[in-house]
Amino acid sequence: MKFEKAFTAEEYRRRVRDVKRRMEEAGLDLLVCQDPANMCWLTGYDAWSFYTPQVVLVHHDSEMPIWVGRLVDVNGARVTTDLPDENILHFPDSLLHHLELHPYDALCDIIKSKGWGSCRIGVELDAHFYTARAHQHMVNGLPNATFLDSRTLVNWARLVKSDAELVYMREAGEIVTSTMHAAIAALRPGVPESDVVAEVYAAQTRGVNGKYGDYTSICPLVQVGEKTNAPHLTWSAEPLPSSGLVSLELGAARRHYHAPLTRTVSIGKPADEVTRLIHAIVEGGDALLAMAKPGVIIDELNSVWLSVLGRYGYTKKTRSGYSIGINFPPDWGERTVSIRAEDKTELQAGMCFHFQSGVRLEGFGAAVSEPFVVTDKGGARLSHVERSLIVVD
Numbered sequence: 001m002k003f004e005k006a007f008t009a010e011e012y013r014r015r016v017r018d019v020k021r022r023m024e025e026a027g028l029d030l031l032v033c034q035d036p037a038n039m040c041w042l043t044g045y046d047a048w049s050f051y052t053p054q055v056v057l058v059h060h061d062s063e064m065p066i067w068v069g070r071l072v073d074v075n076g077a078r079v080t081t082d083l084p085d086e087n088i089l090h091f092p093d094s095l096l097h098h099l100e101l102h103p104y105d106a107l108c109d110i111i112k113s114k115g116w117g118s119c120r121i122g123v124e125l126d127a128h129f130y131t132a133r134a135h136q137h138m139v140n141g142l143p144n145a146t147f148l149d150s151r152t153l154v155n156w157a158r159l160v161k162s163d164a165e166l167v168y169m170r171e172a173g174e175i176v177t178s179t180m181h182a183a184i185a186a187l188r189p190g191v192p193e194s195d196v197v198a199e200v201y202a203a204q205t206r207g208v209n210g211k212y213g214d215y216t217s218i219c220p221l222v223q224v225g226e227k228t229n230a231p232h233l234t235w236s237a238e239p240l241p242s243s244g245l246v247s248l249e250l251g252a253a254r255r256h257y258h259a260p261l262t263r264t265v266s267i268g269k270p271a272d273e274v275t276r277l278i279h280a281i282v283e284g285g286d287a288l289l290a291m292a293k294p295g296v297i298i299d300e301l302n303s304v305w306l307s308v309l310g311r312y313g314y315t316k317k318t319r320s321g322y323s324i325g326i327n328f329p330p331d332w333g334e335r336t337v338s339i340r341a342e343d344k345t346e347l348q349a350g351m352c353f354h355f356q357s358g359v360r361l362e363g364f365g366a367a368v369s370e371p372f373v374v375t376d377k378g379g380a381r382l383s384h385v386e387r388s389l390i391v392v393d
Helices: 009-026 036-043 071-080 103-113 132-141 153-157 163-186 193-206 225-229 272-291 298-311
Strands: 030-033 055-059 066-070 088-091 120-123 146-149 221-224 244-254 257-267 321-324 333-338 352-355 359-361 364-366 370-375 378-381 390-392
Touching: 009 036, 009 055, 009 153, 030 036, 030 153, 036 055, 036 153, 055 103, 066 071, 066 103, 071 088, 088 103, 103 132, 153 333, 163 193, 163 244, 163 257, 163 370, 193 221, 193 244, 221 225, 225 244, 225 359, 225 364, 244 364, 257 272, 257 321, 272 298, 272 352, 272 359, 272 364, 272 370, 272 378
Parallel strands: 030 120, 066 088, 120 146, 257 390
Antiparallel strands: 030 055, 055 066, 221 244, 244 257, 257 370, 321 333, 321 352, 352 370, 359 364, 370 378
8 A cells, every 4th residue: 555654764763762762761661652643753653543542662672663553453554654564563353442351451461472561661641542441451461560651751752853844844834824814715704603614624634735734633713702712612603793803723734743823813993902912912922933042941932922911911821832743633732841931941943832822801812823943043933824913804
C-alpha cells in the first residue's frame, strides 16, 4: 500500500535517540507511550485507532520502538512506519471491551517475553487515552516492575521543532489563513452558524497549493453575541444576527502539525468598548511577538503582554498561550509550556506557540490570537490574517 511518510527514517531515529537520553536522565529503562501524538512523533504511526488501547514501547537497549495495537491495525503500522515486522505486535481482539480482561494483559506478556518485567517503567499517567483501568492491569500484570510517571517526557522532547517539522507548521499556517478568510467571507446576517462551519471544514481539508489539510484536534469554535464570553462553545443552526460580535477559533493541520487562530468579527458597526479592547489586545500581542526571541523567559514574555493590557485597564487571569506542534484529538496543545506567570522556560529557536489573547468582559469577549515560531528576530507569525477587529456588513 502506498503511503507518503511525513519524515525520513533518520529523523525518527534522531527522535528516538533523544528520548532515550531523556529516559536515562529520568532513570527509566522502558517507556510506554499511550499518547497518539507521541506514538506518531516517535514512529510515524498515523491512524484513527487511538480510541482503543495501543502503545509504543521504547527500551534503552532496543534499537527501534515496538508498536502494540489491534490486529486490524497491524497493516496500518506497516504502511505508516519504518518498523520491522518483528516490532509490530498485536493483542487478541477478544480482549477488547472485555468485562474482566484487558489488552494490557497481553501487553504485560509481551514486556515479560522481552525480559523487561523487572524494569523501571515510565508511563504517561496524564495522557488522554491512558485509562485508570489500563494502568491497573499493567501494575497487576508486572508485579516486579517499578512504575514511574514519565511526566510528559516525550512531549518535552517535541518542544523544539526540527527544520522538517517547521515546514509543516508553516504549511498549516497557510491553510489556517485560507480557512479563516473562508469563514469570514461566510459571515453574513441570516446565514446559519452551521453553514459557516461547513465552509471551515471544506477549507481545512482542501488545503492550499496542493497541500491538503488533516483533521484538526479541536473542532471549530464559534460564539455569537454574549456567548463570546464562553470561548469553548461550538456552533448551532441559529442564523447570524444583523449586528453583533462573532468569535471564531479555528485550526488547520498539516501532517497533524497544527496552527490555531482566533479572530473577532463585528457584523455591523462595533461598540466603542469593543474597538478599544481589540486595540489593546493587538498592541499587547505585537509587543509579545517582538520579544519572543531565544533566551527570553516565558514569565518575562507574559509580563510584557499583561503590562500593555494593564495600561488600558484590562486584565487576563488565565494563561495567554501554550506550545503547539503535532497532535491528535482532543487537544492541539502540547501540554508542556504555557505563556503565564512563573513559567521559567527559556525560549529556543524552533519552539512554536499559540498566543491566545482572549479577554472576557461583562457581556462580551474578544481575541486576536496568533500561532508563531520563535526566531532570532522575534515571534514569526504562521498566519497572515489581518490583526484587527474585522468588520463585515
